[in-house]
Amino acid sequence: MSDYDNIRIKKLVLKGEKHKKSKKRKKEKDEAGSSSKKSKVQVDEDAVEHGGWWVAKTAADITGTVSIEFSDRCYLKALDNGLFTLGAPHNAGEGPDPEEIFTAFPINDRKVSFKSGYGKYLKIEKDGMVTGRSEAVGSMEQWEPVFEDKRMALLSETGHFMSIDPEDDACVALRKKVGQYEICKVRSNATRDVVVDTEPKEEKGDLGEVERNYVKKFQKFQDKKMRINQNDVKELENAKAQGSLHETLLDRRSKMKADRYCK
Template sequence: MSDYDHARIKKLVLKGEKHKKSKKRKKEKDEAGSSKKPKVLVDEDAVEHGGWWTAKTAADITGTVSIEFGDRCYLKAMDNGLFTLGAPHNAGDGPDPEEIFTAFPINDRKVAFKSGYGKYLKIEKDGMVTGRSEAVGSMEQWEPVFEEKRMALLSETGHFMSIDPEDDACVALRKKVGQYEICKVRSNATRDVVIDTEPKEEKGDLGEVEKNYVKKFQKFQDKKMRINQNDIKELEDAKAQGSLHETLLDRRSKMKADRYCK
């Protein structure tokens, strides 16, 4: 292959002429939003727990889950069929294998939990919570109760699952929710990514939107804001036709006050 074949084809530039990028075009493109990437809303709480997010409704409690009491401490299954509270985890770490359960919805209110040993969680007559059941009956069903962003698990006997502060055993002895009954069910199931595509300048009605863009792009040499006084219905029509940004730019251009208008 000849050296000529390696030559890059470029726009012709005359000697002494410098190629300049148009900042005006770039700014207008940014304003219209065509070059901006959508903002992904990050669940910081899930990040702190290794990607395990908090269930907000009973419908969220299905599949692979963990039950958290306190801060990054999870209910842990033992090989004797009992449960205890696991050691605290570091920020960013998820639960250990013994702290992972499988949730099965019974109906729109109740769920059953199966431990890694293949047994279902059950409340016994003495209030102990065990994991020795082969099948789901009424005593193996738990109702997630949500109130003021807090959650507790209600058993068939009307007692709430909790952690005994003396020996960290899992029990269900109280019919009222206290600090030891408050828990969180966390899931690592894939969720739909939430995208925020609305620029902050477009919060509010169209009058506020125009004012926001004027603040962003207008020169304030005399410290006075200049807003086009034409009927705002022009903006309503433009929004319906999908040309809102172009109309906003045109209205500012007529005021001779926009840094990026001709």
């Protein structure tokens, strides 16, 4: 465990590439971004159940710190002998252990490589075993995430999918078809930018529906009959183009003497 924690994660190293000393660069803080308006974060219940680690839906999501989950709350675990096994189940709300955390490096828009906490890359061997003993990335250290029907599997260079051997929980890549043991999830704990829909629910749909929505919201309903202005909707289209849609809607409701805010 102590050996694992002492490993220093370095950048992606390709085979044949010369090692160069990199200079430390100070990261500039984006003050404008930090002071910008914060958006509301949508709760990902699945991520909460897994300690904040969310499921990658595309290959582009698989970068940086990740874990590989083969069954619910059971993650691929690196051993100090360069092999991998399936870790013990975690309780709800817990994330992966340090030995179950990897660093993912995009190779291109389809393939990625994974480095264990021991600083070695995951590779498929000739006998189908998956090992973590490579110092650099070649073709055998590259994996392609394949998505289908909201499920995912990791395809090796040999055309075999990464899986967990049900007999000894070892990580292998022996099958060219995806079965229950090949299905996995790559999870990330990176911060996500969530786009929040700020459009009021009353303004969903066309302008006719928008007017009905606001009538429902503000009408007094004394006789339980909805009163909608029968003038051409073209008036609303012109008002929207001029930026006076809400004023025009209020004026149309006031003519029907049905709005609670109109005299």
